[in-house]
Amino acid sequence: MAATNIPKPELEAKTFASTLESADTSMMFSETMSLAVDSFRANKARFLLTMLGMVIGSASIILVVTVGLTGKQYALDAISSLGPNKVEMQYSGGSIIDPDNRTTPDYMTREDMMTVVNSMPNIVAYSPMLEDHERISLGGGVTKDTMLLGVSPDYKQVRGLVVLAGRFFDDQDAAAHAHVAVLNLPLANELYGSAQTAVDKSISIKGIPLTVVGVFKESIPTYGQSEINDQTILMPYEVSRYFTGTDNLKEIFFKMADSSMVEPAAVRITDIIHSRHRPSSVYRAQTFTEILATMDKIADDLTWVLTLAAAITLVVGGVGIMNSMLANVQARTREIGIRKALGATRREIRMQFLTEAVFMSLSGGVIGTIVGLGIPISVGLLTEYKIPVGWLAAPIALATSVIVGVVFGTVPANRAARLNPVETLKYE
Numbered sequence: 136m137a138a139t140n141i142p143k144p145e146l147e148a149k150t151f152a153s154t155l156e157s158a159d160t161s162m163m164f165s166e167t168m169s170l171a172v173d174s175f176r177a178n179k180a181r182f183l184l185t186m187l188g189m190v191i192g193s194a195s196i197i198l199v200v201t202v203g204l205t206g207k208q209y210a211l212d213a214i215s216s217l218g219p220n221k222v223e224m225q226y227s228g229g230s231i232i233d234p235d236n237r238t239t240p241d242y243m244t245r246e247d248m249m250t251v252v253n254s255m256p257n258i259v260a261y262s263p264m265l266e267d268h269e270r271i272s273l274g275g276g277v278t279k280d281t282m283l284l285g286v287s288p289d290y291k292q293v294r295g296l297v298v299l300a301g302r303f304f305d306d307q308d309a310a311a312h313a314h315v316a317v318l319n320l321p322l323a324n325e326l327y328g329s330a331q332t333a334v335d336k337s338i339s340i341k342g343i344p345l346t347v348v349g350v351f352k353e354s355i356p357t358y359g360q361s362e363i364n365d366q367t368i369l370m371p372y373e374v375s376r377y378f379t380g381t382d383n384l385k386e387i388f389f390k391m392a393d394s395s396m397v398e399p400a401a402v403r404i405t406d407i408i409h410s411r412h413r414p415s416s417v418y419r420a421q422t423f424t425e426i427l428a429t430m431d432k433i434a435d436d437l438t439w440v441l442t443l444a445a446a447i448t449l450v451v452g453g454v455g456i457m458n459s460m461l462a463n464v465q466a467r468t469r470e471i472g473i474r475k476a477l478g479a480t481r482r483e484i485r486m487q488f489l490t491e492a493v494f495m496s497l498s499g500g501v502i503g504t505i506v507g508l509g510i511p512i513s514v515g516l517l518t519e520y521k522i523p524v525g526w527l528a529a530p531i532a533l534a535t536s537v538i539v540g541v542v543f544g545t546v547p548a549n550r551a552a553r554l555n556p557v558e559t560l561k562y563e
Contacts, residue, residue, distance in 0.1 A: 185459040188452025189499025193532040195445040197507025200525030203438030222389045222401045227417040241416040242383035260390040262290035265375045272339040281366045285375020293390045300330035301349030309371040316345040320352040321365035453543035460547035475556035485552040492544020500536025
């Protein structure tokens, strides 16, 4: 609206001046880039050695991020293998007073478990757990202290157990109350020397013979921090009742269809079990969701810290660029004087040397980025290992390279721009 008040000749003059300024800027940038390339060609060895710091720094950033992502993925996969969709209900306290005024622990029961299962269709596997400590007989007067866990066939799926030899007991074994057992690998090795040798061996508990049908291990070692230790024997829940003489449960395991259902399910399961017991009794739901979230945050924070440490290499490379450019200014003093004598402004001289610094820095960053991305990609293509690539690190490395070039190229560029043209022409 305001433009209509400007006289037409004046408006045309301003438009023409703006066009000339834009063309001049474009021409200056093109000339500056041409000079930077010519300077690179004239001093290839020095520029390549100077760029080496930027190559190493950029590659380091990407490789550090890649290593961080790989470690994070390994740790999360390892924890997930223990049961990311698992809800473990534990009895934590509370008692029942019987008619004789005696108190007994208000344990969970199999009926509690079935009530939960019938109320929640998203449960895909579940298992009660009866725990007992017994001395087993191996024949010939040889005995061994062990921990017996009575569980259902679903326990293998819920806990992600790995069967190394033989098999895990199944629903048919549980229904028939078959006298079978599965040994933990350390116990099988201690008793029989190997997992394969332990299969089909016979052990006796309180005079009841059990046949070892398989040997298992946890997907990752928990070193006794879970319900399983090195002396563990698993057997069908129905059979374990012969030894415990009770249906009271300290722990019940549930597996949900999806990890997103775990936390809501934990609350719902706890409410159902609480509703079937005394208000003062305590039952706690344990899940891996919070642990996984914490591990994810720790891994991300550690990756960022390591990335910042790797970025220091770029700063060192930047110092190398500054030293190289200062030497370059010194060596080209007479050239600068000639350009100024021919009409080059301080701004143009400054832009010339700043462009050369950014050109070196960015070129090193590009090469380093290619190297940093090429290593994990090559490993993934040539081997069976799938390494997550830190694609986000590439633009970070390139942007940092540009910033380093600008920051450390400013001092040499300003020095070149401030040189006295008269004095520079005398320089030999």
